[in-house]
Amino acid sequence: MKAKFSSRELFDLRNTIPVDMLIRDQLQLPSKIRDGVFRFLCPVCNEFQTAVNPNTNLARCFRCEKNFNTIDLVMTVRGCGFKDSVLFLKALRMPAEEPKALVGRFR
């Protein structure tokens, strides 16, 4: 069975999940801030010649000359397919929205 995701949904997953947080907290790749730029161990070449661009929400490896969006990264790091990667990211978004709701409720 083929999973269908709307382009709006995919756009949101690529753009509303900060790629640096995804790398550090969810995928748990080694990472560091150097020269004010978030860098991570490239899951393809295992080098730190990387950077995250907060404006485009893309992670780039200069050695592989490859950009990763959030969906690409999950696929590469977890070795899963597109559909599983999207489901993984969708599951992440829900807890992220919860604290706001809690704040409202207890104020």
Ligand SMILES: [Zn+2]
């Ligand atoms: Zn690389």
